[in-house]
Amino acid sequence: MSAWFxxxxxxxxxxxxxxxxxxxxxxxxxFVIAIAIVLPLGLYVVFNNVVSATSRLNTDPNMNVFMKxxxxxxxxxxxxxxxxxxxxxxxxxxVSRDVALAELKxxxxxxxxxxxxxxxxxxxxxxxxxxxxxxxxxxxxxxEIAALPTVETVTVDFEWARxxxxxxxxxxxxxxxxxxxxxxxxxxxxxxxxxxxxxTQKDEIIVARLIGATRRFVRRPFLYFGxxxxxxxxxxxxxxxxxxxxxxxxEIRALAESYGSFAVQGIxxxxxxxxxxxxxxxxxxxxxxxxxxxxxxxx
Numbered sequence: 001m002s003a004w005f006x007x008x009x010x011x012x013x014x015x016x017x018x019x020x021x022x023x024x025x026x027x028x029x030x031f032v033i034a035i036a037i038v039l040p041l042g043l044y045v046v047f048n049n050v051v052s053a054t055s056r057l058n059t060d061p062n063m064n065v066f067m068k069x070x071x072x073x074x075x076x077x078x079x080x081x082x083x084x085x086x087x088x089x090x091x092x093x094x095v096s097r098d099v100a101l102a103e104l105k106x107x108x109x110x111x112x113x114x115x116x117x118x119x120x121x122x123x124x125x126x127x128x129x130x131x132x133x134x135x136x137x138x139x140x141x142x143x144e145i146a147a148l149p150t151v152e153t154v155t156v157d158f159e160w161a162r163x164x165x166x167x168x169x170x171x172x173x174x175x176x177x178x179x180x181x182x183x184x185x186x187x188x189x190x191x192x193x194x195x196x197x198x199x200t201q202k203d204e205i206i207v208a209r210l211i212g213a214t215r216r217f218v219r220r221p222f223l224y225f226g227x228x229x230x231x232x233x234x235x236x237x238x239x240x241x242x243x244x245x246x247x248x249x250x251e252i253r254a255l256a257e258s259y260g261s262f263a264v265q266g267i268x269x270x271x272x273x274x275x276x277x278x279x280x281x282x283x284x285x286x287x288x289x290x291x292x293x294x295x296x297x298x299x
Contacts, residue, residue, distance in 0.1 A: 014221040018197065019228060026229065029193050033186050033233035037279055038240050040179035045241060045266065047171050061130040063142065064155045067123045071150040076124050079148060083126055088141050093127040100125065123152060183282055186233070190226045190286030191293075197222065198294045219291045223284055230283020234276040242267055 019026045065083065067076055076094075084092050100122045130138065138156060146154045245266050 014224075016228065018221070018225055029189060030229055030233045031236060033189050033230065033279070033283075034236035034240065036182040036185045036189070037233060037237035037275070040175060040182055041237055041275060042241050042244065043175045043178065045245065047168075047175055061133045061138070061156070063128040063130060063138070063145075065126040065128065065145055065151060066153040066155075067125065068150050068152045069121075069123050071124060075150045079150060080126065082148070083128060083145070086141060086144075088131050088137055090129040090131045092129075095125045095127065097122045097124050186230065186279065186282045187286040187289065190229055190283045191290035193229065194222050194226055194287045194290040195294065197225070198291065219288075222291050223287045226283035226285075226287025226290075227280040228283070230286075231276050231280035233283070234279030237279070238267060238272055238275055 065079070067079065071079075080092065080094055083089060097120050101120050104122070130141075132138070142154050142156065145151055
């Protein structure tokens with residue numbers, strides 16, 4: 001066990017020495033990898049905040065029923081009774097035309113206009129909260145209510161929520177696809193860096209193999225190099241995202257507070273650990289693939 005631990009410790013030390021031997025080249029390639037990580041990570045943070053904000057919105061399905069102006073109180077009551085017993089009705093709220101006009105008069109931008117009217121132009125209305133959001137069920141219910149002789153218009157006002165949910169699913173898939181493509185780019189960059197290192201150390205590798213060094217012994221420092229480079233790139237990407245979030249954080253918080261009291265979510269500790277380990281794993285995969293290709297070409 002101690003021999004295994006010492007072998008890995010020596011490989012890690014050799015990988016660290018290689019990073020220090022060419023600081024400029026290592027730093028440039030690490031920043032290239034970090035930039036590839038920043039884009040999906042930043043989009044994920046934005047998408048996570050959008051989902052968190054929309055989850056607080058009221059997306060319950062509602063249907064608004066507007067009566068004809070000539071409808072009498074008895075006809076309104078009859079429609080209300082019919083709406084209450086419909087299978088898809090969860091609750092019913094009645095808004096009389098007088099209450100609607102009083103609420104409208106409270107708005108300063110239309111108060112003068114309403115004051116000049118001789119009659120109330122608003123109809124009686126009902127707001128229904130629905131049990132099911134199935135399109136076929138809602139369409140059938142809407143057609144049934146619209147067929148009533150004293151009903152003027154029936155509207156469904158939760159279509160925006162469905163469109164928002166559809167957009168959220170689309171954005172999530174875009175982030176996942178972009179993350180997969182840029183992960184492949186990270187593997188490619190690390191693999192190319194490892195390939196160049198192996199070419200420059202070709203003689204050293206040949207001599208090590210001739211004196212009995214195993215493939216694992218030769219390959220292990222390159223794997224640690226790829227992991228370290230990927231992990232450092234993950235740290236740089238986290239630093240850039242945190243810096244960007246702090247730069248625009250004040251404006252985002254002000255905008256968020258103007259639309260509701262929800263906190264802007266940044267990088268959590270679990271996400272930071274996952275990014276660093278994930279980037280390191282991608283670097284390890286790139287190094288492993290590059291070393292494997294080298295063995296096939298040379299031996």
